[in-house]
Amino acid sequence: MNGREQLLVAESEIGLAIIALGSLNPTDLDVHPIESEDDEARLEQHSTLKALWADRRRQIGGTKIADAEPHIRSAEQAAVRALNFLEDHALGEAAHEAVHRAAQLRRGLLGCPIEFRDDAYWTTCPFSLAHIRVGFSAGITGSFVCSVCEKPMEDCDHLPGTTYDHVKRGGDGSCNVCHESNCEHTDGETYAATATPVGVAFSAHEVSMVPRPMYPQARFGEIEVTDDLDFEARALAQAGRLHCDECLGPCEGLLDARTWASRVGLPIA
Ligand SMILES: [Zn+2]
Ligand SMILES: [Zn+2]
Ligand SMILES: [Zn+2]
Ligand SMILES: [Zn+2]
Incomplete structure (x- = not known):
């Protein structure tokens, strides 16, 4: 499937999820602006959205959420794949928005657990991973x-x-x-x-990290959480109850491979 087809799959899976959930509107997934460099505004948005989704979860109920889960997950996967194919294309921004919409639904209803393992904190958040534009070649x-x-x-x-x-x-x-x-x-x-x-x-031989991998889907499946977690966050993570909020958006924009690599101190080809 190419990027355009993946984008269609993402939208139709979002539609199927919404049907299964019964009481959501497609516009409930739009958070504007989708990008913001204002850290405080982002954090505020996160707490507003967390409260909103807690209400929605109660209204919808676990059975319907379980029925919608496969559609929610495939919507996000397809949106991420679409972005991987289309990032340099005119449809790149549409794919970026689809990642946000699908992630909003997934984070809102299913959460985004951060795992504590090997003395470190790990995330598989598809939204966070998709925003780091680096792959393997x-x-x-x-x-x-x-x-x-x-x-x-x-x-x-x-x-x-x-x-x-x-x-x-x-x-x-x-x-x-x-x-x-x-x-x-x-x-x-x-x-x-x-x-x-x-x-x-x-x-x-010799796998290296590159901005534009030859196979666009060759990317990280998990990354270490490098933010400084406070005592409370660490305790929650170790109890398996800490969730990533990044995927509630807005984002800081797509992070290009070189900027990311210099932040985390890794070499890039
Ligand atoms: Zn022959
Ligand atoms: Zn010959
Ligand atoms: Zn997340
Ligand atoms: Zn974004």
Whole structure:
């Protein structure tokens, strides 16, 4: 699925969640402005929204929330994927807004637990992770062989793009004429085939963090919470009752990979 399709999935899953919940309006998920650099205004917004959602949770009830949960989670996942595909595209802002809408619903009704583990605090908040625009890329090595003679490209005399007579060989594995596993070619017959480089023995090495990964969905699944947590917050987290509020928005904007890396002291490619 591409970014546009993911965006449609996000909106339709939000719609299905709202139907399952019965008493919410789609506009209940819009928080404006979606970005703000005013820390105090953000915190104020968080406490207003937390109270509002506590009321809504009571009104809606656990059964309906449980019915809506799969739609809420897939809406947010699709919105994040859409943003990963579309961040440099005209629809990037629409995807960013969809992340906010879906996260609002998820945080409001399902929470966003911060986990205490290995002497550290961890979050898997899809909203927070989506705002850090960094991904992984793997350096890849491999070699190409000739599709006609199956020797390394540099050791054969076949010219890529030129057609040669090719005898279909029997045996297991893919067809040596067309490189498909299920085809019409008959063993022992001669076919005309074009010499092309075929990639073999590819392996990934040396994973690095980059602003725009080749596979847009290759991203963090969890990060350490680096904010200073006060005594009360630490106690709540250790009891499994601390929640992330960031996903109630507004955000500080999308954080580019380099700014993020210099904040946390990690190298970026
Ligand atoms: Zn060859
Ligand atoms: Zn074939
Ligand atoms: Zn969160
Ligand atoms: Zn945002």
